[in-house]
Amino acid sequence: MKILENVNFAKLTTIKTGGKIPKVIFCEQLEELKMLQKKLGYIKILGSGSNIIPPDSDIDFPIVKLTGIFNSYSITPIGTDKFRVVAGGGTYISKIATTAAKNGIGGLEPFATFPASTGGAVFMNAGCYGTEIKDLLEWVEFLIESGETVRLEVDNLSFSYRKSIFHTKSYPIVKACFKVYKDPKAYEKINIYKMYRNNTKAYSQGPSAGSIFKNPSKDLSAGYLLDSCNLRGFKIGGAKIAEEHCNVIINTGDAKAKDIILLMQEMWRRVYERFGIKLEPEVELLGINKDIWKAFVQDEGKYSYSCI
Numbered sequence: 675m676k677i678l679e680n681v682n683f684a685k686l687t688t689i690k691t692g693g694k695i696p697k698v699i700f701c702e703q704l705e706e707l708k709m710l711q712k713k714l715g716y717i718k719i720l721g722s723g724s725n726i727i728p729p730d731s732d733i734d735f736p737i738v739k740l741t742g743i744f745n746s747y748s749i750t751p752i753g754t755d756k757f758r759v760v761a762g763g764g765t766y767i768s769k770i771a772t773t774a775a776k777n778g779i780g781g782l783e784p785f786a787t788f789p790a791s792t793g794g795a796v797f798m799n800a801g802c803y804g805t806e807i808k809d810l811l812e813w814v815e816f817l818i819e820s821g822e823t824v825r826l827e828v829d830n831l832s833f834s835y836r837k838s839i840f841h842t843k844s845y846p847i848v849k850a851c852f853k854v855y856k857d858p859k860a861y862e863k864i865n866i867y868k869m870y871r872n873n874t875k876a877y878s879q880g881p882s883a884g885s886i887f888k889n890p891s892k893d894l895s896a897g898y899l900l901d902s903c904n905l906r907g908f909k910i911g912g913a914k915i916a917e918e919h920c921n922v923i924i925n926t927g928d929a930k931a932k933d934i935i936l937l938m939q940e941m942w943r944r945v946y947e948r949f950g951i952k953l954e955p956e957v958e959l960l961g962i963n964k965d966i967w968k969a970f971v972q973d974e975g976k977y978s979y980s981c982i
């Protein structure tokens with residue numbers, strides 16, 4: 675186990691904002707994780723930090739990063755054309771998808787196009803190009819309060835759009851098993867998905883946390899609603915709505931969490947006033963950001979709430 679003190683959140687999140695973390699604990703073994711859980715009671719794990727908006731103020735709890743055995747995976751054949759991938763909670767899915775595809779194994783290709791750890795993707799039921807992580811999952815193993823690991827099959831994990839059982843039970847995800855299959859064209863498919871991704875120019879404009887709000891329904895995208903409110907390029911401080919995609923906020927260099935939260939409030943308010951729809955954040959607002967957002971929504975966007 676390694677511990678770093680006073681780490682800038684900006685170094686651990688893709689949007690590159692946030693205050694200081696008192697301790698970042700790098701856990702390499704299951705026994706270490708069990709010991710930590712026993713000691714701390716509650717563990718906040720950070721995957722690749724690609725869905726998090728941390729506060730500007732320093733947080734008062736440690737952050738755990740999974741390394742060592744949690745960064746490994748195995749691919750085992752089942753019969754002639756099916757395989758099982760068992761991945762540690764800290765492993766980048768893009769890495770697994772790419773290696774599998776190079777070996778003619780397909781299924782995970784859409785996940786080669788964005789930064790997500792296995793734990794983060796399972797937690798979020800991440801998805802793109804018509805596939806959600808739950809579609810490929812067989813089971814997930816996680817740590818419960820008693821220090822035991824529990825394995826649950828996919829149907830028992832309450833998956834829905836960008837949601838899982840882990841939103842209500844804060845259990846560290848230790849490993850996950852994906853069902854994949856033989857596909858000689860898998861690597862070609864990755865390149866096609868990467869081409870689609872590169873066409874979303876917003877992501878190449880600067881650091882972001884992906885989509886800010888969830889789509890209200892399958893047929894109605896948050897991006898469309900926000901675009902209809904003429905929000906392209908709208909800027910507060912160092913945070914800017916991407917010209918190319920209104921549901922993406924770019925850190926133009928010196929954005930604070932405060933700028934991002936105020937911008938999100940402006941986005942929410944405009945959509946609510948014009949369409950009567952209350953957008954729900956897809957990004958996770960951490961620490962005080964969460965309380966600020968709750969108060970703002972409770973007041974139906976009448977007041978702006980800024981970080982202290």
Ligand SMILES: Cc1cc2nc3c(=O)[nH]c(=O)nc-3n(C[C@H](O)[C@H](O)[C@H](O)COP(=O)(O)OP(=O)(O)OC[C@H]3O[C@@H](n4cnc5c(N)ncnc54)[C@H](O)[C@@H]3O)c2cc1C
Pocket residue numbers: 688718719720721722723724725726740763764788789790791792793794795796797798799800801802840845846847848877882883884885958
């Ligand atoms: C450029 C870009 C493009 C993106 N495109 C997409 C997309 O197409 N589709 C999509 O769904 N998302 C997308 N995202 C958002 C993001 O990548 C996903 O939500 C991803 O699943 C988050 O994974 P992470 O490892 O970064 O998790 P983090 O952001 O680090 O954490 C997210 C949540 O998961 C929890 N968590 C992480 N690991 C564990 C663990 N081992 N055990 C328990 N809890 C854990 C964290 O505590 C936190 O609550 C994009 C983001 C970016 C920056």
